[in-house]
Amino acid sequence: MITVSEARKLINDNYPPAKVELMQLIDACGFVLAEETYAAIDTPPFNQSAMDGYAFSFTEWDGNSNLKLIGEIQAGNFSYNQLKPFEVVRIYTGSALPMNADTVVMQEKVIKHVDVITIKDEHLVKGSNVRLQGSQGRKGEITLPKGHYLTPAAISFLAGTGIDKVKIYAKPSVSIIVTGKELVQPGEPIPEGKIYESNSFGLIAALNQLNISPLSLEVVDDFEEDIVQAIARQLQNDILIVTGGVSVGDCDFVSSALGKCGVEKIFHKVKQKPGKPFYFGRYEQTLVFALPGNPAAVMSCFYEYVVPAISNFTKKNYFKKLQLPLAKDFMKKPGLTFFLKGKSEEDKVFVLENQESYLMNSFAMADCIVELEEVMETFKQGDLVNVSMIV
Ligand code: AMP
Ligand code: MG
Numbered sequence: 001m002i003t004v005s006e007a008r009k010l011i012n013d014n015y016p017p018a019k020v021e022l023m024q025l026i027d028a029c030g031f032v033l034a035e036e037t038y039a040a041i042d043t044p045p046f047n048q049s050a051m052d053g054y055a056f057s058f059t060e061w062d063g064n065s066n067l068k069l070i071g072e073i074q075a076g077n078f079s080y081n082q083l084k085p086f087e088v089v090r091i092y093t094g095s096a097l098p099m100n101a102d103t104v105v106m107q108e109k110v111i112k113h114v115d116v117i118t119i120k121d122e123h124l125v126k127g128s129n130v131r132l133q134g135s136q137g138r139k140g141e142i143t144l145p146k147g148h149y150l151t152p153a154a155i156s157f158l159a160g161t162g163i164d165k166v167k168i169y170a171k172p173s174v175s176i177i178v179t180g181k182e183l184v185q186p187g188e189p190i191p192e193g194k195i196y197e198s199n200s201f202g203l204i205a206a207l208n209q210l211n212i213s214p215l216s217l218e219v220v221d222d223f224e225e226d227i228v229q230a231i232a233r234q235l236q237n238d239i240l241i242v243t244g245g246v247s248v249g250d251c252d253f254v255s256s257a258l259g260k261c262g263v264e265k266i267f268h269k270v271k272q273k274p275g276k277p278f279y280f281g282r283y284e285q286t287l288v289f290a291l292p293g294n295p296a297a298v299m300s301c302f303y304e305y306v307v308p309a310i311s312n313f314t315k316k317n318y319f320k321k322l323q324l325p326l327a328k329d330f331m332k333k334p335g336l337t338f339f340l341k342g343k344s345e346e347d348k349v350f351v352l353e354n355q356e357s358y359l360m361n362s363f364a365m366a367d368c369i370v371e372l373e374e375v376m377e378t379f380k381q382g383d384l385v386n387v388s389m390i391v
Pocket of ligand 1: 178179180182183195196197198199200243244245246247249291292293294295358
């Protein structure tokens, strides 16, 4: 049996290279840039009015003479006429300044008599109310760095620089196989001896939270041949998650079925609670996580091992990790790392009741997983512990 840190390292050593995808900008929110972006144009592309008002050459003005109104430039139009000294044009927010104009006076700061303008603005200086060409960025400049997480505002920014496609780190494709003869789908009548299948619900919900929709879900009985066939169908994806049937009971066929499908076992069994029979393997570029069937073990292994693997594809950090003082003393068995359902407060973390791996009532209330390291036995109130948020 290997330790949690050995397991983490072995998984880490087997990550395939991340996949880069050229994506339409409009679809790229929530992804991470795999390449820096460059501006296709100067932004703004021309000297632009920031106000509704009048544009003129402040440089050639004497500071008090009236100015002659010679025309109008609406937003979207462009005038190739050179503005002469003491001339103004009517201009609007977003309009291109005419050549030779350097300043805009707001319409509220002028008196207008038919085609003559008197400026009444003590604060007006050269360049007032003008957004200079390229003041946000120059054509060809780097706009966002590689590794940048794209927010809606970042998408808007890039669109404004003329970009319509970006290279991002792609999501991994994921499939799920749940095994167990005893499983019945919620909503169906439940015969004696059966239980409702809940692992796929937890996994799909957790994947959806990461913005990933699994490509397929198979529910199979505990027959080795059925499991072999299901695995063989699902080895084309980046990640395969199997639940149940991975310990050493007579009905646990997952490990042998994975072997029959050519999956290389990297490890099987980790010194941890819950989820001791956790199996990790690899088939070509596919990572295979076989999780023990108890629902709390499934969720805990998903957060601890599958989420980092997904992060390696998408380059996103999904959940905050922090250290918090324990709210109460805690005793544990030495020799196993404990992953405990916890509830965090600003300055401490509570370990919840009902930690057994078949219980989900406590997990349902948890907002974090508290990791208590392998060798220690006694944890005191106030001891700093590692906490992974899951919300
Ligand atoms: P196993 O790992 O197959 O030995 O299963 C361990 C425990 O988890 C057993 O009590 C199973 O009934 C339960 N279990 C396995 N798969 C599921 C599932 N998909 N949903 C809910 N419970 C499950
Ligand atoms: Mg089983």
